[in-house]
Amino acid sequence: MADTYNLYVAEGGLQNIDFTTPAETFPAGTSSGDLVGYGFEASKTYALVIRPAVDTLETPDISANANFSLTAGGEWTGLRPDPVTGLAAKIKAGGVIRLTWRHQIFNGATPDDFEINYGTTEYATGSSATVTYTGAGALYSKELTLSDGVTYWFSVVARDSGLDSTS
Known part of the structure; x- marks a missing residue:
């Protein structure tokens, strides 16, 4: 069981987080933290990740993450859509990849659409x-025609008025 939790913060998405130095470390049993003082700026989006640690040894494969955005006035933009579930890819003939996924609304906003990001790097750009x-x-499903013999990374993000889900 974890005895501390490391918090990482970065502007933009998860790909911008530097996992070498936590922004803060919380003791086990902490259920909330004050994010004032991190220098969050209006009209920007931030990614936060919490990872458990035992005797300062972090578990990088178990973490929770969230994104949040601020308006030009510095106010929280509100709930984002919940992330998609069950994303799967099936290779078909001729470089065609069929992606499938589901979406449920638990606590988030109803999405307007899903953005599928793909590329040849880990962050699917x-x-x-x-x-x-x-x-x-x-x-839901989408077929994409891509180059044969190339490794691709995919992400599917539920969006509401241009705001991405936490996935």
Whole structure:
């Protein structure tokens, strides 16, 4: 069981987090923390990650993450859509990849659409496609024609008025 939790903070997405030095370390049993003083700026999005540690040895494969955005006035933009679940990829003939996923609404906003990001790097950057939201629990899919013999990374993000989900 963890005896501390390391908090990492970065502007932008998860790819910008420097996991070499935590912004703060909380003792086990802490259920909330004060984020005042981190220098959050208006009109920006931030990523936060919490990782458990035992005797300062961190467990990098178990973590929780969240993104949040601030308006130009410095106010929180509100709930984001919940992340997608069950993302799967199936290779078909001729460089075609079929992606499938589901979306449920638990505590988040109803998404307008899903942004599919894909590329040849771990953070799936480079290209994107969009699929329209049709209802909670629905099975969604998108076929993409890509180059044979190349490894691709994918992410699917539920969006509401341009705000990404936490996935």
